Amino acid sequence: MRGVARARWAVGAVAVALVAAGCGGTAGESKGVVRASWGDPQNPLEPANTNEVQGGKVLAMLFRGLKRYDPKSGAAENMLADKIDTSDQQNFTITLKDGWTFSNGEKVTAHSFVDAWNYAANLDNKQKNASFFEYVEGYDKVHPASGNATAKTLPGLAVKDDRTFTVRLRTKFSTWPDTLGYAAYSPLPRAFFDNHAAWLKKPIGNGPYTIDSYHKGSAMRLTRWDAYPGPDKAQNAGVELRVYTDNNTAYTDLQANNLDLVDDIPSTQLKNVKKDLGDRYINQPAGIIQTLDFPMYDPNWSKPGLEKVRRGLSMAINRDQITEQIYRKTRTPATDWTSPALGEAGGYKAGLCGDACGYDPAAAKKLIQDGGGLPGGRITLTSNVDTGSHRVWMDAVCNSINNALNNDRACTVNPVGTFADFRNQISEQRMTGPFRSGWQMDYPLIQNFLQPLYYTGASSNYGKFSSPQFDNLVDEANAESSADAANAKFQDAEKILADQMPAIPLWYQNGSAGYSDRISDVTLNPFSVPVYEQIKVG
Amino acid sequence: MGKYVIRRIGQMVIVLFGATLILFACLFVLPGDPVGSLGGDKARDPAVVQELRERYGLDKPLVEQYGNYVTNLVKGDLGEDYTQRRQVTEVLGPKLQNTAKLALAAIVLDVVIGMLAGLIAALFRYSFWDVLVTLLTTLAIGFPSFVIGSIFQSQFAVKLGWFPLISDGSFNSLIMPAVTLAIIDAALVARLMRGTMLEVLRADYVKTAVAKGLPRRTVLFKHVLRNSVIPVVTYIGISFGGLLGGALITEAIFNWDGIGFALVTAIQQQNNPIIVGVVTYGVAVFVVLNLLVDLLYAMLDPRIRLS
Numbered sequence: 026m027r028g029v030a031r032a033r034w035a036v037g038a039v040a041v042a043l044v045a046a047g048c049g050g051t052a053g054e055s056k057g058v059v060r061a062s063w064g065d066p067q068n069p070l071e072p073a074n075t076n077e078v079q080g081g082k083v084l085a086m087l088f089r090g091l092k093r094y095d096p097k098s099g100a101a102e103n104m105l106a107d108k109i110d111t112s113d114q115q116n117f118t119i120t121l122k123d124g125w126t127f128s129n130g131e132k133v134t135a136h137s138f139v140d141a142w143n144y145a146a147n148l149d150n151k152q153k154n155a156s157f158f159e160y161v162e163g164y165d166k167v168h169p170a171s172g173n174a175t176a177k178t179l180p181g182l183a184v185k186d187d188r189t190f191t192v193r194l195r196t197k198f199s200t201w202p203d204t205l206g207y208a209a210y211s212p213l214p215r216a217f218f219d220n221h222a223a224w225l226k227k228p229i230g231n232g233p234y235t236i237d238s239y240h241k242g243s244a245m246r247l248t249r250w251d252a253y254p255g256p257d258k259a260q261n262a263g264v265e266l267r268v269y270t271d272n273n274t275a276y277t278d279l280q281a282n283n284l285d286l287v288d289d290i291p292s293t294q295l296k297n298v299k300k301d302l303g304d305r306y307i308n309q310p311a312g313i314i315q316t317l318d319f320p321m322y323d324p325n326w327s328k329p330g331l332e333k334v335r336r337g338l339s340m341a342i343n344r345d346q347i348t349e350q351i352y353r354k355t356r357t358p359a360t361d362w363t364s365p366a367l368g369e370a371g372g373y374k375a376g377l378c379g380d381a382c383g384y385d386p387a388a389a390k391k392l393i394q395d396g397g398g399l400p401g402g403r404i405t406l407t408s409n410v411d412t413g414s415h416r417v418w419m420d421a422v423c424n425s426i427n428n429a430l431n432n433d434r435a436c437t438v439n440p441v442g443t444f445a446d447f448r449n450q451i452s453e454q455r456m457t458g459p460f461r462s463g464w465q466m467d468y469p470l471i472q473n474f475l476q477p478l479y480y481t482g483a484s485s486n487y488g489k490f491s492s493p494q495f496d497n498l499v500d501e502a503n504a505e506s507s508a509d510a511a512n513a514k515f516q517d518a519e520k521i522l523a524d525q526m527p528a529i530p531l532w533y534q535n536g537s538a539g540y541s542d543r544i545s546d547v548t549l550n551p552f553s554v555p556v557y558e559q560i561k562v563g
Numbered sequence: 564m565g566k567y568v569i570r571r572i573g574q575m576v577i578v579l580f581g582a583t584l585i586l587f588a589c590l591f592v593l594p595g596d597p598v599g600s601l602g603g604d605k606a607r608d609p610a611v612v613q614e615l616r617e618r619y620g621l622d623k624p625l626v627e628q629y630g631n632y633v634t635n636l637v638k639g640d641l642g643e644d645y646t647q648r649r650q651v652t653e654v655l656g657p658k659l660q661n662t663a664k665l666a667l668a669a670i671v672l673d674v675v676i677g678m679l680a681g682l683i684a685a686l687f688r689y690s691f692w693d694v695l696v697t698l699l700t701t702l703a704i705g706f707p708s709f710v711i712g713s714i715f716q717s718q719f720a721v722k723l724g725w726f727p728l729i730s731d732g733s734f735n736s737l738i739m740p741a742v743t744l745a746i747i748d749a750a751l752v753a754r755l756m757r758g759t760m761l762e763v764l765r766a767d768y769v770k771t772a773v774a775k776g777l778p779r780r781t782v783l784f785k786h787v788l789r790n791s792v793i794p795v796v797t798y799i800g801i802s803f804g805g806l807l808g809g810a811l812i813t814e815a816i817f818n819w820d821g822i823g824f825a826l827v828t829a830i831q832q833q834n835n836p837i838i839v840g841v842v843t844y845g846v847a848v849f850v851v852l853n854l855l856v857d858l859l860y861a862m863l864d865p866r867i868r869l870s
Contacts, residue, residue, distance in 0.1 A: 065647075065828075066647065067646045067647070067832070068646060068647060068648075069647055069648050069649075076605065148610055148611070148614060149614075151611050151614050151615055151618070152611070153607070153608075153611065155608055155610075155611060156608045168608075168610060169610065170609060170610055171609075171610065171613070241647075241649070241654070242654070242657065242658065242820055243657075243820050268818075268820070269818055270814065270815050270818055270819075270820070270824045270828075271815040271816070271818070271824075273815075274729060274815065274816060274817070274818045275818075277716060277721075277728060278728055278729055278818075280721070281720060281721045281728045283727070283728055283729070411831065412831065443593070443594070443595055443833065444595070444831075445593070445594070445595025445596060445597055445833050446593075446594035446595040447595075448595060448596070449594055449595040449596060464605075465605075484608075485605060
């Protein structure tokens, strides 16, 4: 009898194990929900504190601002804004549309914006994107470069009534309204200020989704908000963001049909991705450009005549070959200093760099000789090598330069172990040769690629390039009353960069994504974030 | 015995302080500003950076930073991390649980499979089973864990669908990573077990026991097994400590949200509070396990006196 009982128990155990195993693959798959890869956000999920793509994914589903960038064209279109009026490109009156609420029922009013912006700009709140408000008058009072804030709120902001507020800028900035699609300008409900800790646990916004549950470090579930008042309602029942520690694992999971969407194809899989996914693979320009900046604070690089050397170096780089062989076309050779992701409306115009960005080793050699040769006879490229494939492309660029100059020792690579150290060396101006610089746009406007990077004294002008002509053109562009006229001026400013070559444009970075056959209508917006609300399931 | 334990605990505290101090000093001399580089390629607002440096006490000298850290550590407070600005204990809590789960499952497999295989190989020396164990353990030691893990995934998860491909919190999803993690250690345990057992089998006291006419089973369990297990216990203790410290590769392959991966991410971001937290915990686990192993010795071998 004992033997029989034992056998029965064993059969039972096997049956349980089999049932459990059978269920394993399908657990967690719910109807109409998009299962997408995610990474742990690198900041608290506050709109003005998020400047990387993982937190950006959540904000894109959770918030709608005054403007929204069209996912296809990148053009800024009114969302919550009914109209934004100005007569002098400096004082703006913003009127809100009626009928918008947060998902907790609170109405979105002019206060929702002004309070949020004041919070973002105030130094005490230590928001990473505070500098977006530097154009607003009185920013230096709430956010002084040193010392304590002398005001709590931005003097340039004023609420007129529930649906109207005014903004006074420090200087003329004609395309300023088009920057308002950035997440940092999102409105915030009272709950954000009244119970901040609870809000951070489960953020509340006014976008097409609401957060169902948030398990930090593993997953976030978002559900379609059925009462969402906007025109871009979610086409799926919800989105499940799953944290993957490794993009290779996410890719395997996609192939096993356990995941619907990955937005970062691992580089080791690039050679298989076409075969694996066919037309379910997206590879399109993102608003990211990589450049090699010259230390213009070093007289060896800035003295007259050296522009020839700088242009020559640019022409010695075989961009086509490097993007093809190292990056398998996930980078596009750059022909200007902005990004195709801007679209024509944003001010992108291919080829502004002209011949200087084309590969011509003979002309490169001649130009460098005409300019007096490389400073000290040789150059060193510097970058951090702890992430990306920086080491690989730097070697390739050096190779390309050495071949053009017929000198094996003309160009060498100086790898820096950590990003923090690299950043430190840059900010202390210790560079003696070209160094890597990457720029990811904040909003799809040509202004964002030029002013913060090459204007005299600008925050990310690491090479300390300074050209009064360039600065004038930027100022003029900002004072223009139409976007087209402003773009034309900015493009003129780019031509000065082409002459002076303070930074060599290398390539535009692409955004990539792959998806399962369970979903359709997958697109990436200009920030390489999937447009989740448009995805259809089944 | 009681005195011995107290003395060892005293030593442990010193080791813990020494290890964290060295780590602190190392992180301190690392070039670059961990807070200043948080913004990626974009320049950080200097005023915000200054505020954050003050908030995290990075503007203070090393000695003071360490002093603050120790005072908080005693209170069970590991500080706030640089990225999401959450409490380190809150960030690491669930990850520690996950790692512990995996480590426990792996060590159980280690012990059962490894000791059994070693036992059989030693008892039936040069038999088919012995050769098989030698062969399998050679293979197991030779294969890197990412190869084993990937093979498991493609065969058992994708092709056969027996197990979930990656961790989904279920017991089922624990099996593949645990086996992946256990394989190498189990092989080493098997070899160690076989070696020491063969040695003990030749020992005089075993011959004596057999000559006295004790039944084979008594000789085996009371004399042979008990004595050959001592080096194995040492090895398992150390290996368990290693497993509890997080298994980066296995965690990454199976998307296991443990502290191994947390540590690597933290190092890349120079997220020092997380690094210090993980290492402090790792050191603590290691010294505690060492003490337990030493106590186990005394229980297994009465000749060893703890004093």
